[in-house]
């Protein structure tokens with residue numbers, strides 16, 4: 001069970017919802033106090049802090065000027081260009097005001113959308129905060145999405161302005177943006193009239209379209225002393241739209257509010273991350289993802305911390321770079337993803353001992369399942385608690401986590417611990433929405449109202465919001481996460497994969513994650529993807545693509561066949577022959593998105609001879625080639 005202290009804390013957050021959240025709301029500045037804490041008159045829509053007026057930019061920047069103007073607010077580090085630049089809160093405020101003034105000069109007003117398609121540079125953070133300041137709704141699209149994906153998002157959000165840059169950089173190579181942007185504007189039905197270009201000088205051939213494309217440096221120089229008043233927004237006005245990663249289908253435009261989000265982030269910074277004002281937080285995500293919104297930009301700044309904005313990979317110039325950053329900036333909180341840790345695990349372990357990382361209190365990981373061996377490896381290497389926590393673009397902040405700021409509970413490897421305060425999170429049986437018992441696999445759901453910070457609706461589509469998230473069960477309105485979970489006898493949760501990642505073998509429903517864990521139990525398997533492939537006899541058959549640790553073991557066709565048999569026997573032993581993969585293919589890498597999510601749908605499509613779909617966020621195209629080659633080789 002969760003510790004007694006945390007249990008009582010969580011229990012109160014549900015029983016005395018309004019009292020609990022009114023207290024947490026005291027962590028942020030309200031220009032006008034709220035009336036009703038929660039309006040749940042039209043379920044499942046929840047309105048938090050009704051009538052209250054506040055502003056995300058004010059809370060992240062202005063509020064700190066009186067006490068910490070000369071403290072570093074943002075440190076931009078690029079191992080791609082070799083640049084490193086720190087901005088104090090005073091300097092950050094000046095840059096945000098300049099950007100806000102430029103936006104206003106281009107006609108951006110409160111409620112207008114601004115699409116931000118940027119690499120990991122400081123101007124991206126300025127643009128996000130500038131939108132928040134003037135009450136414009138930002139929609140950040142991950143830099144690297146192809147023109148088509150960008151156009152879909154443009155047409156959904158219909159921005160007045162797009163802010164972009166000439167190029168991103170990845171592993172030492174320039175990733176030009178401009179031609180993608182031009183192409184997306186041609187494809188879009190509702191393109192913005194203006195494009196603000198932050199020119200890094202990487203793409204020297206870049207051509208500006210007169211009248212449409214504007215150079216940021218030129219406009220900025222006209223607004224150096226700008227003081228742009230903060231737009232005080234009602235707590236439930238939209239702050240941003242962020243499209244989900246699109247792992248499982250058409251991206252959904254998650255709409256976030258202002259006051260609930262600021263409050264939830266402030267509460268999470270205190271109770272979960274334990275990030276104190278004056279300290280440094282290092283989050284290795286990208287501003288295009290929800291983790292970047294909440295824990296590179298808003299969360300740490302609201303808490304008065306120094307935040308690190310890092311452009312680069314975890315292994316360049318070498319696998320010690322992140323630990324060097326931790327050392328140099330005395331980071332106390334670090335947030336990364338399991339995929340990055342797996343990358344580091346393949347490198348020389350000496351890099352973990354090279355730097356002094358004693359400032360770190362915790363390492364938080366999220367985004368995909370953290371397997372037990374990886375969890376154990378990094379926790380033992382760092383000698384600090386490594387906290388796996390589980391959440392979604394939709395929720396904006398963690399749903400399952402250890403909450404060390406309230407009580408230090410023991411970590412179980414492979415488990416994201418307990419429901420976070422504010423979430424009435426339970427496990428529901430698929431058949432009738434009744435609650436599952438201990439050790440019983442069921443759907444992770446949340447009894448509404450969702451706590452502050454979670455999505456208010458889907459942009460422009462209340463109906464889709466209700467239909468998508470609250471209609472899984474006919475008997476009961478419950479928010480469905482579309483993930484399987486299980487709770488052990490001690491009350492610790494485990495995530496078992498997505499509800500649509502189910503393989504139906506001759507009427508038996510098997511989760512891909514269960515089979516993957518069984519395959520991974522083979523000592524020579526580092527990582528694996530299992531997909532269900534259509535089979536005339538059995539309906540579907542699991543097929544495994546396994547990354548081997550020692551490739552010499554699968555060097556010859558005979559060795560491969562023997563190895564395949566061994567892996568199959570491992571699955572037989574752990575799950576039974578029904579779950580045995582029809583084939584086990586050996587590869588050296590798996591296709592993933594740049595945020596580390598396995599592209600299972602694409603692998604499955606290839607295995608069934610279909611088109612793999614939109615692959616623009618793929619991390620390593622070579623990995624997909626290997627899948628093709630493995631399939632072709634049979």
Ligand code: ATP
Nearest residue numbers: 244245246247248367368369389390391392393495
């Ligand atoms: P889409 O909803 O568009 O298909 P997505 O679900 O991949 O995309 P995100 O919101 O970025 O987009 O990811 C949330 C999902 O990631 C969760 O629903 C879960 O499947 C997975 N996830 C996140 N954190 C964890 C974790 N700690 N353990 C296991 N799975 C996790």
Ligand code: MG
Nearest residue numbers: 244248392393
């Ligand atoms: Mg999702």
